[in-house]
Amino acid sequence: MTAVPEYVILYSGGKNMNAKNSYMAGFLDGEGYIGLSKFVGDSNKKYIHKWTYKARVVVSNCNLELLQWVKDNFGGFIAKKKLQGNWTQGYNLQIGYPEKWLPKVIPYLVGKKKKAILFMEAVKLLNQRKKRTNQAGELHLKRLEEINILLRQKEWTL
Numbered sequence: 094m095t096a097v098p099e100y101v102i103l104y105s106g107g108k109n110m111n112a113k114n115s116y117m118a119g120f121l122d123g124e125g126y127i128g129l130s131k132f133v134g135d136s137n138k139k140y141i142h143k144w145t146y147k148a149r150v151v152v153s154n155c156n157l158e159l160l161q162w163v164k165d166n167f168g169g170f171i172a173k174k175k176l177q178g179n180w181t182q183g184y185n186l187q188i189g190y191p192e193k194w195l196p197k198v199i200p201y202l203v204g205k206k207k208k209a210i211l212f213m214e215a216v217k218l219l220n221q222r223k224k225r226t227n228q229a230g231e232l233h234l235k236r237l238e239e240i241n242i243l244l245r246q247k248e249w250t251l
Contacts, residue, residue, distance in 0.1 A: 110197075113166055117194075118201030120163065126151045127205055127212045129241045146237050148216045150188045150195070160186045167194050192216050204248045215240045 121127070129146040153174070154160055160171050169188035176182055188194075191212070199209045218233040218240075 114197045115201040118198045122204040124152050127208050128244045150191050152186050155181045155183050
């Protein structure tokens with residue numbers, strides 16, 4: 094696991110876990126995406142539902158070392174963005190299992206705090222929905238659609 098960058102510890106008073114979570118909050122506020130994506134099941138596999146939503150947290154940056162630090166501390170996988178013209182190479186880090194780390198980061202969020210709280214409600218519903226039959230799972234679908242609409246709004250309009 095990569096160490097916390099020295100500047101993170103300096104600005105946080107040396108508290109390691111709080112430093113990681115507060116640094117992640119700032120990074121997510123500035124460079125992150127919190128939302129739901131529509132996911133259609135593969136007809137060759139046995140899915141309980143034909144389609145559902147997938148919870149997604151993505152941070153983008155051109156600094157691969159920084160994204161590697163986030164990956165080492167919060168998980169996920171890094172993908173190269175398509176290079177456009179003379180632009181600097183960019184990368185996306187998709188971070189999974191938000192229920193494990195996002196609740197610890199939410200207190201430090203500023204711009205995306207309301208989105209993160211709504212998002213965690215959606216994650217909880219998605220986890221419950223996985224275990225249900227089609228008919229019971231449809232009960233959560235309406236609320237997930239409402240949350241998805243809200244998550245697509247700008248942070249300052251929530």
